[in-house]
Amino acid sequence: MSLRIYNTLSRKKEEFTTIEPGKVRMYVCGPTVYADAHLGHAMSALVFDIVRRYLEYKGYEVRYVMNFTDVDDNIINKANELKVDPYNLAQHYIDGYKRNLEGLNIKPATVHPRATEDMPQIIKMIQDLITNESAYQVNGDVYFSVDNDADYGKLSGRNLQTMNAGSRIQVDERKAHPMDFALWKSAKPGEPAWDSPWGPGRPGWHIECSAMNMAHLGEQIDIHGGGNDLIFPHHENEIAQTESLTHKPFSRYWMHNGMFGLKDEKMSKSLGNMVTIDDFLAEHPGDIMRLWVLNGSYRSPLTYSEAVIEQTTQGYKRLLSAKKPALPGAKGLPESALGALASAAESARNAFIEAMDDDFNTASAMSTVYELGKQINQARADGATDDQLKIVQSAFNELTGTLGLQLEEEKLSGSNADAFIDLLISVRRELRAEKNWAMSDKIRDELKKLGVNLEDSKDGTSWNWDA
RNA sequence: GGCGACGUGGCCAAGUGGUAAGGCAGGAGUCUGCAAAACUCUCAUCAUGGGUUCAAUUCCCAUCGUCGCCUCCA
Numbered sequence: 001m002s003l004r005i006y007n008t009l010s011r012k013k014e015e016f017t018t019i020e021p022g023k024v025r026m027y028v029c030g031p032t033v034y035a036d037a038h039l040g041h042a043m044s045a046l047v048f049d050i051v052r053r054y055l056e057y058k059g060y061e062v063r064y065v066m067n068f069t070d071v072d073d074n075i076i077n078k079a080n081e082l083k084v085d086p087y088n089l090a091q092h093y094i095d096g097y098k099r100n101l102e103g104l105n106i107k108p109a110t111v112h113p114r115a116t117e118d119m120p121q122i123i124k125m126i127q128d129l130i131t132n133e134s135a136y137q138v139n140g141d142v143y144f145s146v147d148n149d150a151d152y153g154k155l156s157g158r159n160l161q162t163m164n165a166g167s168r169i170q171v172d173e174r175k176a177h178p179m180d181f182a183l184w185k186s187a188k189p190g191e192p193a194w195d196s197p198w199g200p201g202r203p204g205w206h207i208e209c210s211a212m213n214m215a216h217l218g219e220q221i222d223i224h225g226g227g228n229d230l231i232f233p234h235h236e237n238e239i240a241q242t243e244s245l246t247h248k249p250f251s252r253y254w255m256h257n258g259m260f261g262l263k264d265e266k267m268s269k270s271l272g273n274m275v276t277i278d279d280f281l282a283e284h285p286g287d288i289m290r291l292w293v294l295n296g297s298y299r300s301p302l303t304y305s306e307a308v309i310e311q312t313t314q315g316y317k318r319l320l321s322a323k324k325p326a327l328p329g330a331k332g333l334p335e336s337a338l339g340a341l342a343s344a345a346e347s348a349r350n351a352f353i354e355a356m357d358d359d360f361n362t363a364s365a366m367s368t369v370y371e372l373g374k375q376i377n378q379a380r381a382d383g384a385t386d387d388q389l390k391i392v393q394s395a396f397n398e399l400t401g402t403l404g405l406q407l408e409e410e411k412l413s414g415s416n417a418d419a420f421i422d423l424l425i426s427v428r429r430e431l432r433a434e435k436n437w438a439m440s441d442k443i444r445d446e447l448k449k450l451g452v453n454l455e456d457s458k459d460g461t462s463w464n465w466d467a
Numbered sequence: 468g469g470c471g472a473c474g475u476g477g478c479c480a481a482g483u484g485g486u487a488a489g490g491c492a493g494g495a496g497u498c499u500g501c502a503a504a505a506c507u508c509u510c511a512u513c514a515u516g517g518g519u520u521c522a523a524u525u526c527c528c529a530u531c532g533u534c535g536c537c538u539c540c541a
Contacts, residue, residue, distance in 0.1 A: 268540050367489035380506095
């Protein structure tokens with residue numbers, strides 16, 4: 001049983017093999033940092049976090065690079081508007097992004113390079129491309145020449161003849177070919193600039209990813225990821241730049257996640273129709289967003305709606321229920337029932353791996369997790385003890401943990417409410433003994449409003465924080 | 468105009484050439500003083516029209532619809 005990954009380059013699922021045995025070199029395009037990150041960024045970051053975690057589960061050592069693009073028109077414009085240094089502005093949003101990633105339980109990348117800190121590599125790469133005749137300079141600008149790249153367009157399935165360059169924006173007539181793109185832009189007044197052989201300026205959008213790949217992972221990598229809106233032109237151009245120099249296949253697998261949308265259009269900074277990660281996390285646990293992503297296919301679009309968030313929250317509560325301990329008066333299952341539990345755990349694990357091996361089919365993997373959860377709850381209802389539940393719960397924790405789900409009950413931060421809630425419950429127990437239903441129901445209702453759910457059973461009352 | 472993806476129950480969403488996982492919601496029950504949770508049972512013929520096949524939701528063609536990219540974008 002081996003892992004298969006859908007490769008955008010071949011538009012097929014391919015068996016996954018690495019350049020170096022046991023090791024994965026993986027690069028994911030991070031955001032351009034000039035605004036708060038939105039749920040589209042969250043989706044992409046979650047998708048590749050899940051990929052990374054599963055590869056690690058399979059035993060690979062993953063070197064994971066996620067960059068920050070911190071030179072770009074939007075950043076410069078915004079910094080000028082606010083009269084702040086662009087570097088500091090970018091830093092502000094990088095800090096925010098990292099905080100968001102943490103809130104979503106996304107593991108930090110092995111390296112988080114930013115373009116402005118790899119400037120020597122970028123300039124060197126441009127120089128080599130010029131030497132190579134893959135690029136040319138015009139008055140301090142440097143362009144990549146698509147005509148000199150025989151297989152330009154192979155990732156996005158386009159060819160230069162049928163592409164409609166200039167149909168929507170004015171083409172700079174200094175370019176040799178309309179599709180040529182900037183590697184280096186000469187500085188205009190009021191812009192940050194770096195010295196280069198072509199005069200002061202700054203890198204174009206695509207070169208920094210090629211250079212950072214080269215600097216942090218080498219000439220060839222195993223997985224390159226990002227949103228499918230990056231296929232063209234960004235990733236196409238990355239391939240063109242890197243392969244024109246190395247003459248070797250750049251990334252073995254190109255993975256692209258679907259777009260996160262708001263109603264009928266994708267969420268994006270330029271459209272201004274975004275829900276930020278901060279907004280979301282203020283209202284919901286990070287697990288909800290992750291579960292939402294897991295419930296579908298990473299290559300398909302996801303559409304924002306309150307109803308779906310609500311549904312996901314209910315599903316999340318169901319998962320939490322599987323983690324609960326044995327019932328208060330649990331008598332234990334007979335020895336004969338334990339074998340079935342062990343084999344349920346084992347077959348769930350196998351089904352999970354089979355699903356994930358098929359291009360990270362998380363929706364299918366989740367169905368086995370839900371079923372395992374049901375088996376846990378059945379065992380509990382039948383009187384299993386904590387030790388017996390552990391047989392299945394340990395597998396449940398292993399699988400949900402692999403997907404990056406935390407499944408920890410919400411706690412009020414820094415609160416020591418537990419003792420007070422326990423006190424109220426013991427008072428209520430006496431009220432119930434006296435059949436004072438009015439008062440005991442009132443306590444339950446009022447606690448509910450405060451986010452505490454009481455659950456009565458024959459053998460006592462348990463409680464939990466509302467998700 | 469070009470490239471690509473998609474259309475599965477009220478909602479979200481897997482999947483397969485031989486009559487369709489899972490979650491949410493709904494219905495019926497068990498438990499409970501009631502409620503909640505949990506458990507049990509229940510709930511679809513897969514956009515439309517053709518074609519291939521012993522057999523298609525799954526393959527092919529067409530139509531309709533939706534979305535992404537071709538400009539910055541995860």
